[in-house]
Amino acid sequence: AQSVTQPDIHITxxxxxxxxxxxxxxxxxxxxxxxxxxxxxxGLQLLLKYFSGDTLVQGIKGFEAEFKRSQSSFNLRKPSVHWSDAAEYFCAVFLYNQGGKLIFGQGTELSVKP
Amino acid sequence: DARVTQTPRHKVTEMGQEVTMRCQPILGHNTVFWYRQTMMQGLELLAYFRNRAPLDDSGMPKDRFSAEMPDATLATLKIQPSEPRDSAVYFCATSGELNTGELFFGEGSRLTVL
Structure with a gap:
């Protein structure tokens, strides 16, 4: 079955x-x-997306993500976190061959300490 | 500016009452999704429409929930009768013609059923 897993519920x-x-x-x-x-x-706002091609994709607010097919992973990265980045982050997969719907992981809440 | 508009933003009601949530899609967006967000279940897809026709409502409890699009500028989600377990934030999200998973979310309707 299709699924998305975000192993970390909360990160500081x-x-x-x-x-x-x-x-x-x-x-x-x-x-x-x-x-x-x-x-x-x-509501939710799109940070970045991967469809095909270059496996390292850039998004808004200085975020990037890397698609690794061998690991079935799509990790999100940022080199230097700002206090305004504190939020909840959701990874999602688009089921284009099942009517076109987006399913989400459980989310990771990010806290930023000064 | 183009955005998805949801009403009401907050609703407190008593068990057994009917609740209707409304969504105005971005002009020209023809795919509309309803999601429910709770702490326990995260973001669940309830139903979605394309060109006003329902494509999938398998995520929705059929006995009490109904979703419709009376016209291209209005989508509704109705709960009758409401129960305390329906307390959640309900999001409407819309997508343009290509529907590639890039969704635009409204700010949500927070429902509390007492």
Whole structure:
């Protein structure tokens, strides 16, 4: 069955430190993969996406993610975290061969300490 | 600016009452998704429409939930009768013609059923 797993429920990093949020997916075909971010009380906003081609994709706010087919992973990274990055982050896979729907992981809550 | 508009933003009601949540898609977006977000279950896809036709509502409890798109500018999600376990944040998200998984989310309707 198709699924998305985010192993870390909550991560705390210091401002200025690097960040990596993990995501693993299960999908029978070549995946379309996404990272979304949700600030408190808000809807989700797209950070970046991977469809094909270069496995390292750049997104907004200085985020990047790397698709690794051999590991079924799509980890999100940022070299230097800012306090405004505190939010919840969701990895998602698009089931384009099943009617076109997006399923999400459970999310990782990021806290940033000064 | 183009955005998905959801009403009401907050709703408190008593068990057994009917609740209707509304969503105005971004102009020109023809795919509309309803998601429910809870701490325990995360983001669950309830139903989605393309060109106003329901494509999949398998995530929705059929006995009490219904989703419709009376026209291209309005999607509704109705719960009748509501129960305390329906307390959650309900998100509408829309996608353009190609529907590649890039979704635009509303700010959500927070429902509390007492």
């Amino acid at each position: 990093v210091s401002e200025g430190a690097s960040l990596e949020l993990r995501c693993n997916y299960s999908y029978g075909a070549t995946p379309y993969l996404f990272w979304y971010v949700q600030s408190p009380g808000q």
